[in-house]
Structure formats: structure tokens, C-alpha cells
């Protein structure tokens with residue numbers, strides 16, 4: 462019923478009723494139009510507040526005010542007898558709807574002559590009654606009229622302003638909730654689009670990245686050979702040689718640039734669902750290390766394997782796992798290079814069965830090591846100790862995400878000036 466009313470008039474105020482809480486209250490419902498959306502706010506208001514307001518009115522000794530609904534049922538208590546929700550035994554004259562105030566004299570049930578003033582509340586079909594015993598009425602009729610006006614104003618304003626401040630608050634809160642929801646769903650849409658895009662780009666970047674790494678090591682090799690030949694005097698410094706060297710610099714620069722781009726795309730797009738394939742680590746690890754073995758040998762780094770013969774197969778995404786291993790190996794190479802230069806660096810990649818259903822893979826280096834305070838942060842995105850342009854600080858956070866996704870863990874042990882070991886634990890078949 463109230464819903465129909467709200468839709469028709471924009472608001473609805475119920476009569477007072479007790480409800481299951483046995484507390485007199487009424488309902489205000491308001492429809493609000495906002496950006497093509499229609500809100501209906503429904504509030505239950507205990508009458509305590511406005512009852513006090515109306516009931517508290519005193520005029521002279523016997524003057525009082527109360528509210529009746531259209532059927533003559535008390536909506537507030539009457540001081541001189543008359544309880545809320547009971548029917549008023551007297552039938553009162555009331556002004557026609559829309560007209561102002563009616564004043565009259567009428568005998569009440571006890572035979573007492575009362576001076577009455579009645580008016581309909583503007584927003585609700587409640588009759589505001591102000592009455593006073595005739596004998597007590599020192600006041601002129603016009604004063605009573607004045608009072609009725611005042612009370613009706615106070616009462617009406619109180620109800621309406623209460624209703625509106627309440628609904629405004631509720632509307633505000635709902636709008637906020639709606640905005641939060643909308644921005645959340647926008648975020649979700651954006652995130653899923655990004656994920657899609659990222660997945661696509663990552664696949665692409667991944668394919669580009671591997672040959673790029675090979676190009677890079679070949680280029681470094683050419684540079685090394687070139688400078689060896691120059692040093693040994695097998696080729697003489699000439700204009701052509703200078704040009705060749707400049708061209709080599711350019712190639713290296715552009716390779717770096719491509720590598721940076723593909724790397725960041727890879728890291729960006731890593732949230733893709735992993736594919737699950739059976740991986741035999743005995744064959745797979747050497748395949749991956751082979752990709753960087755040239756770079757390692759160019760820099761004089763010894764790259765070794767310690768793979769147990771009896772290692773169970775694992776299930777995982779080979780592309781993602783490869784990214785993890787390459788990231789760890791790149792870090793290790795950086796670490797040994799900054800400690801040893803091109804002589805004395807050593808990296809070992811190992812794998813073994815840990816216990817039932819688990820294997821470990823480790824990457825151990827004898828590089829600069831990590832200080833205890835940095836050790837806490839190495840997996841954090843964008844944590845890097847490398848100069849700007851060299852490291853993004855994403856490598857290890859990417860590793861962490863991938864391994865976690867595979868149901869494994871990645872840990873690090875390190876001693877400054879001695880070396881570092883990254884240990885990956887993964888679920889395995891046997």
C-alpha cells in the first residue's frame with residue numbers, strides 16, 4: 462500500500478501503529494529521482510520525539526494539543542485522558558481539507574465545555590487539535606488561533622524536516638554505496654580488460670624475449686671478439702672499424718630497449734591463468750639455463766647443475782616457471798658480477814625431491830649477498846638496489862606471484878659478501 466502511495470505522490474507517511482516491537486511508530490517513505498534511478502527510502506520513526514513535541518504544548522492550565530488520524534484515532538497521547546491508538550470518543554468538527562483552521566466550542570464526553578481549534582497537517586491527513594477548557598480560556602479566540610497556527614507549523618515542520626533530514630542522510634549514504642559499487646565494478650572491468658590485454662601481450666613478449674636474449678649474447682660475443690682482434694692487432698684501427706663499433710653500440714642500445722619493453726610487458730601480463738603441463742626437471746632445467754649460458758660465459762661466470770637423478774615430475778606452466786628461473790638467474794648474474802667482475806662468479810641451479818609430494822629447486826650464487834634489512838624486502842614489487850634504468854624491482858615479485866599461483870613457496874637465504882640462495886618448493890607427483 463505504501464509503495465503505491467509513494468509512487469503516486471512521491472511520499473507516504475503512515476498512521477501511528479505499534480508493530481511487533483509494541484512501540485508506537487510510523488513510517489515515512491520517500492521516492493527520490495536521481496540520474497535515471499528511482500530510490501524509495503522507507504524509514505520507521507518512533508513517535509517519541511514528535512509526540513513530546515505535540516504533547517508538550519501547554520496553553521494556560523488546561524490547554525493541550527494532540528493529533529488524530531482521519532478516523533479520529535489518537536496519534537499522540539492526550540494529557541487530559543486519551544491514549545495513543547485509541548479512538549477519540551468525541552467527533553470533532555474539522556476544517557475542509559485545504560482550508561485553514563476551524564475554531565468552535567464543543568462539550569466533551571465528561572460534559573466539560575472546551576474551546577477547540579483544529580487544522581489538518583499539510584503533509585499528512587492528521588488533524589491537529591488544540592483545546593482548552595472554556596472556563597480556563599482567558600485567552601481570546603484569536604490567541605488560540607495564533608497558537609494553532611504556531612503548533613501546526615512546529616508540528617508540521619518537525620515531522621517534515623525530520624523526515625527530510627533523515628531521508629537526505631539515507632539517500633546520501635546509499636548514493637555513496639552505489640558510487641563505491643560502481644567504481645568497484647569499473648575497476649573490475651578495467652582489471653579484467655587489463656588482464657586480457659596483459660595475457661595477449663605477455664604471450665607475445667615472451668616469444669620475443671627469448672630470441673632477444675640470444676641476440677643479446679651473440680652481440681656481446683661479437684663485441685668481445687672484435688675487441689680481442691683489435692687488441693691482438695689482427696685488425697687495424699680504421700674508419701671502418703670505428704663505424705663497426707658505433708654500429709655495435711647502437712645494436713646493444715636497441716636490444717636493451719626491446720628487452721626492457723618485453724620485460725615490462727611480461728611482468729604486467731603475468732596474472733594469466735597458468736597452463737598445467739608435466740615438467741621433467743632433469744631435462745627442463747638445462748634447457749632453461751642454456752638460454753643464458755652464453756651470457757654467463759661471456760661474463761666469465763661458471764654455471765653449474767646439481768639435479769638429483771630421482772626427482773619426480775611436477776605439474777606447472779613451463780613458460781611461467783621459465784620466467785621465474787630466468788629472473789633468478791639474471792639476479793644471480795648481476796650479483797656475482799658486482800662482486801667478482803668477470804672472474805670467479807659461480808651459479809648453481811639445483812633440484813631434488815624434498816619429501817613426499819614436494820620438490821625443491823634452488824639457485825645459488827656466490828655474489829654480493831643481501832643485507833638483512835634488504836632481505837625482508839626483496840619480494841616487494843619495485844624494490845630494487847639497482848641504478849635507475851637497470852632494475853625495475855619487479856623480477857622477484859613476479860617470481861613470488863607465479864610460484865604462489867602454482868601452490869608453492871619461494872624463500873631466500875643470503876649472507877652479505879658470501880652469496881645468496883633462492884629456494885623454490887613446489888608440489889610434485891610422487
Ligand SMILES: Nc1ncnc2c1ncn2[C@@H]1O[C@H](COP(=O)(O)OP(=O)(O)OP(=O)(O)O)[C@@H](O)[C@H]1O
Pocket residue numbers: 788792793796826828829830831835839840844845846847851852853854855856857858881
Ligand atoms: N641473487 C641475488 N643476490 C643479491 N641480491 C639480490 C639477488 N637477487 C635479488 N637481489 C636483490 O633484490 C632486489 C630485487 O630483485 P628483483 O629481481 O625483484 O628486482 P631487480 O633485479 O632489481 O630489477 P628487475 O628484476 O625488475 O630488473 C635486487 O635489486 C637486489 O638488490
Ligand SMILES: [Mg+2]
Pocket residue numbers: 788791792852855856857
Ligand atoms: Mg631482477
